[in-house]
Structure formats: structure tokens, C-alpha cells
Amino acid sequence: xxxxxxxxxxxxxxxxxxxxxxxxxxxxxxxxxxxxxxxxxxxxxxxxxxxxxxxxxxxxxxxxxxxxxxxxxxxxxxxxxxxxxxxxxxxxxxxxxxxxxxxxxxxxxxxxxxxxxxxxxxxxxxxxxxxxxxxxxxxxxxxxxxxxxxxxxxxxxxxxxxxxxxxxxxxxxxxxxxxxxxxxxxxxxxxxxxxxxxxxxxxxxxxxxxxxxxxxxxxxxxxxxxxxxxxxxxxxxxxxxxxxxxxxxxxxxxxxx
Amino acid sequence: xxxxxxxxxxxxxxxxxxxxxxxxxxxxxxxxxxxxxxxxxxxxxxxxxxxxxxxxxxxxxxxxxxxxxxxxxxxxxxxxxxxxxxxxxxxxxxxxxxxxxxxxxxxxxxxxxxxxxxxxxxxxxxxxxxxxxxxxxxxxxxxxxxxxxxxxxxxxxxxxxxxxxxxxxxxxxxxxxxxxxxxxxxxxxxxxxxxxxxxxxxxxxxxxxxxxxxxxxxxxxxxxxxxxxxxxxxxxxxxxxxxxxxxxxxxxxxxxx
Numbered sequence: 001x002x003x004x005x006x007x008x009x010x011x012x013x014x015x016x017x018x019x020x021x022x023x024x025x026x027x028x029x030x031x032x033x034x035x036x037x038x039x040x041x042x043x044x045x046x047x048x049x050x051x052x053x054x055x056x057x058x059x060x061x062x063x064x065x066x067x068x069x070x071x072x073x074x075x076x077x078x079x080x081x082x083x084x085x086x087x088x089x090x091x092x093x094x095x096x097x098x099x100x101x102x103x104x105x106x107x108x109x110x111x112x113x114x115x116x117x118x119x120x121x122x123x124x125x126x127x128x129x130x131x132x133x134x135x136x137x138x139x140x141x142x143x144x145x146x147x148x149x150x151x152x153x154x155x156x157x158x159x160x161x162x163x164x165x166x167x168x169x170x171x172x173x174x175x176x177x178x179x180x181x182x183x184x185x186x187x188x189x190x191x192x193x194x195x196x197x198x199x200x201x202x203x204x205x206x207x208x209x210x211x212x213x214x215x216x217x218x219x220x221x222x223x224x225x226x227x228x229x230x231x232x233x234x235x236x237x238x239x240x241x242x243x244x245x246x247x248x249x250x251x252x253x254x255x256x257x
Numbered sequence: 258x259x260x261x262x263x264x265x266x267x268x269x270x271x272x273x274x275x276x277x278x279x280x281x282x283x284x285x286x287x288x289x290x291x292x293x294x295x296x297x298x299x300x301x302x303x304x305x306x307x308x309x310x311x312x313x314x315x316x317x318x319x320x321x322x323x324x325x326x327x328x329x330x331x332x333x334x335x336x337x338x339x340x341x342x343x344x345x346x347x348x349x350x351x352x353x354x355x356x357x358x359x360x361x362x363x364x365x366x367x368x369x370x371x372x373x374x375x376x377x378x379x380x381x382x383x384x385x386x387x388x389x390x391x392x393x394x395x396x397x398x399x400x401x402x403x404x405x406x407x408x409x410x411x412x413x414x415x416x417x418x419x420x421x422x423x424x425x426x427x428x429x430x431x432x433x434x435x436x437x438x439x440x441x442x443x444x445x446x447x448x449x450x451x452x453x454x455x456x457x458x459x460x461x462x463x464x465x466x467x468x469x470x471x472x473x474x475x476x477x478x479x480x481x482x483x484x485x486x487x488x489x490x491x492x493x494x495x496x497x498x499x500x501x502x503x504x505x506x507x508x509x510x511x512x513x514x
Binding site: 012069070071093112113114115116119121125126127158159161162163164165166167168169170171172173174175176177178179180181182184185187188189190192194195196197198199200201202203204205206207208209210211212213214215216217218219220223225226229230233234239240242243244246247250251253254 | 378421426445461467474480507
């Protein structure tokens with residue numbers, strides 16, 4: 001496709017999205033970020049120009065992807081000098097209505113994945129959820145999303161919000177469990193690598209089994225002796241102990257149901 | 258090797274261990290479990306006999322693997338009618354000393370993995386941690402462990418305990434996050450499958466990146482608008498909301514350091 005795209009944002013998601021679009025033959029005409037370094041870096045990566053003032057975003061692109069912090073969306077969009085171009089935000093928890101008033105044509109394209117700069121990802125396997133304010137705009141977004149991913153579905157703002165909450169548990173909170181585990185290792189002079197096969201298998205298991213069937217360990221049977229031994233080992237770290245207790249209790253409660 | 262093994266236990270770990278030993282040419286002579294059905298099932302799988310009374314465990318094996326609940330170890334071992342055979346327990350949080358008095362030869366072989374029946378695992382990639390009450394026993398355990406896994410290390414009881422705590426965070430608590438995520442999906446009419454690529458990538462990321470570098474999402478920047486929207490979506494589920502809040506706070510605290 002020869003559609004020109006402008007990328008508003010230069011963070012993790014913006015970077016991955018711009019790169020994936022370029023890889024599928026889209027032209028990236030401009031990158032906007034309030035941080036010049038980020039804007040310049042991404043612009044160079046995708047052969048685009050860049051601006052740091054939203055009023056300098058040109059009206060010549062066919063579609064504008066908005067991949068900035070939710071709070072910044074109205075601030076940046078209110079400074080655009082045009083109103084009729086297709087604006088597409090990429091956020092899980094932001095309703096489509098946030099774009100209302102800034103353009104006559106708008107929608108959402110939410111790729112459900114955790115993006116870190118410098119980490120390559122196969123975009124074709126990322127589930128992408130789309131929404132739009134008209135059938136025509138939905139068709140345009142569907143076309144673009146489908147060229148990037150083999151897994152595109154229409155989803156309204158409320159369900160996308162729920163999906164984002166679920167993703168926080170499955171990804172951000174999970175990653176924090178890895179982080180806490182690593183702290184326990186460090187505290188006891190053990191290397192990070194030792195848990196990697198376990199982390200991998202825990203994630204692989206639930207690709208086939210429901211998590212309720214995959215659960216193992218002391219909390220599911222509320223093995224008090226092991227649990228109190230673990231709490232003793234956690235020593236003076238009250239915050240970590242409280243977290244250990246409340247997650248263990250939540251696990252136990254789930255298996256009592 | 259032609260060493261005869263007896264497996265005390267018939268749960269997830271016992272099943273995987275017995276199967277792996279058989280696969281490496283060891284003979285499994287007997288399986289013990291207090292539950293006849295489990296004992297018979299595993300015995301059949303590994304061409305062994307089985308007993309449900311610990312006093313009927315024969316003294317003819319060369320090594321006895323103890324893979325039962327920690328609390329049950331002294332109860333079962335006190336009923337053995339022999340004292341000189343090599344006893345090896347497979348538990349993370351149980352010190353080697355639990356075997357003292359039940360045999361003159363004892364040790365530990367702890368495979369760090371999450372085992373579920375019916376799920377195949379490549380034992381050769383599982384980190385295995387060993388300990389023994391004598392150099393000779395350590396050598397025997399080292400030999401067996403190394404025939405099963407390419408990743409065998411000696412570790413004392415205290416460090417193994419810490420490792421088990423870390424594993425609870427990285428595996429059991431992580432799996433519970435998957436479970437809670439799935440509940441949010443269900444509550445909102447969304448299918449489980451949708452999170453699988455995210456779960457996989459979250460685990461893959463930390464095979465290379467430290468979790469502190471891999472973290473994304475609203476909690477790390479304490480985005481109050483998104484967090485309060487999420488809490489609202491979780492609705493009446495007070496337990497889940499409290500967990501959401503305390504994990505988010507713990508994430509934020511870690512990135513403020």
C-alpha cells in the first residue's frame with residue numbers, strides 16, 4: 001500500500017508500530033514527539049521527518065497513529081491544524097471517544113503485546129483489536145491492521161478496557177513476580193539464570209492448560225509449614241511478606257471454590 | 258546404569274522423575290503411594306511393582322527417591338525396615354536434615370521445574386540441585402542427576418530454600434496472575450486464547466532482559482488515571498482490587514528506588 005502514515009509518539013509502541021508499517025511497505029512521512037531525541041531517533045529509523053511541536057504536524061498524511069500517553073492525547077490533538085484526517089489511537093484503556101472533536105474520522109488499533117525498544121517482535125502474531133467511528137474508517141483500519149497481523153478483531157472500547165486490565169495481570173504483574181523472584185535470588189547469592197527454564201515452562205503450560213489446571217506449589221494446598229518457612233526466609237522485608245501472604249491467600253481461595 | 262530405584266510418591270514430581278529415570282535406563286523396582294490408584298498408575302507406567310504400606314517397601318533397591326509432601330516424609334520413612342540405603346528427597350524447602358536418623362546415607366536431588374501430570378517435559382534442560390551427607394553419596398547423586406540433566410549444581414539446604422521461595426514467585430504466583438487475568442476476560446465475555454501471545458512474550462523477554470528493564474504498563478509510571486479506571490472496571494471484587502493495588506504499588510516502589 002502507498003498510504004502515508006504519521007506517527008504521533010516515539011515510545012516503545014510507536015517504534016514497533018512504525019517499524020512494522022514500514023516493513024509492510026507503508027511510507028512514514030512524519031514522526032512527532034515532544035522529546036527531540038526520541039523523535040529524531042525513530043524518524044531516522046523509518047526514513048521520516050520529525051517535529052516536536054504538534055502544530056507542525058503536516059496535514060498531508062493519509063492516516064495518523066496516536067501512540068502517546070493517554071493523558072497527552074487531548075493536549076497534542078488540540079494543536080493540530082486540520083480536522084478531517086483519519087486519527088487512530090493505539091491504547092488499551094482509552095475509549096474511542098477521546099478522539100471525538102479532533103477529527104471527523106477516527107478509530108482505534110490496539111496491538112495486545114508488551115513492547116520494549118531494542119527487542120524484535122513478529123508483529124504478524126500479535127492480536128490487534130480495532131474500532132472506528134464509521135464503517136468506512138473501520139474498513140481502512142481493518143485493511144492496515146490485517147496487513148500487519150494475522151489476528152485482527154473488532155472490539156468496543158469497554159471490552160478493550162477489560163482486555164487491558166487482564167493484560168496488566170498477565171504481563172505487568174507477572175513481570176513483577178519475576179522481578180521479586182530475582183530479588184530473592186540476589187539476596188541469597190543465587191544467579192538470575194537459574195529461574196529461566198521455570199519461567200518459560202510456566203508460560204508454555206498455559207498455552208495449552210487453563211491456569212487453574214496448571215497451578216502447583218504450597219499455596220494451592222495451603223501448606224502452612226512451607227508457607228511459614230518461606231515467610232521466615234523473607235525476613236525483614238515486610239512489603240514482600242505481605243504480598244507473599246495476600247497472593248498465597250488469593251490462590252488458596254480460588255482452589256477452595 | 259543398572260541401579261535399581263524405588264520411588265516413594267506418585268504425584269506430579271514422582272511421575273516425571275520416575276519416567277525420566279526409566280528413559281535413561283534405570284530400573285524402577287517399586288513405587289509407593291498411600292493412594293492405591295496413584296501407586297498403581299505410576300507403577301504400570303514405569304514397569305514397577307507398587308505398595309501402599311511403607312513397611313512393605315523392599316530393601317533391595319540401590320536408591321530411594323522420596324517425592325512426597327514434606328510433612329509426610331518422617332511419617333513414611335519411620336516405617337521403613339532398613340536403615341543403610343541411599344535416601345534422596347526431591348523437595349525445595351525441606352532441609353537435608355529431615356532424612357537424618359532414617360538412614361546412614363542420604364541426600365537431596367531438587368529439580369527446579371513445575372510438573373503437571375500429562376505434560377511432557379525435557380528433563381535434560383531442568384536445573385537440578387543436589388546435596389548429600391557424604392562425599393560418596395554426593396558422587397552417586399551427581400552421577401544420576403547428570404544422566405538426567407545437563408544442568409546439575411551442588412547447593413546447600415538454606416540456599417535451596419531461598420531458591421524455592423523465588424520459584425514460588427516466578428511460577429506459582431505468576432500462574433495465579435494468568436488465572437486472575439483469565440477471570441477478568443471471562444467476566445467480560447472475552448476468550449482465554451487472546452492473552453497467550455502476551456504471556457509467551459512476557460516470559461521470553463526475561464530470558465534475555467532483566468525484569469526491571471522489561472517492565473511496561475501503567476504501574477511503573479503510576480498512571481493514576483489508568484489505574485483508577487482499572488479499579489473501577491474490577492467493580493465489586495474487593496479481593497482482586499486490593500491485590501491490583503498492592504502489586505501496582507510494589508511495582509511503582511521498585512522503580513522509584
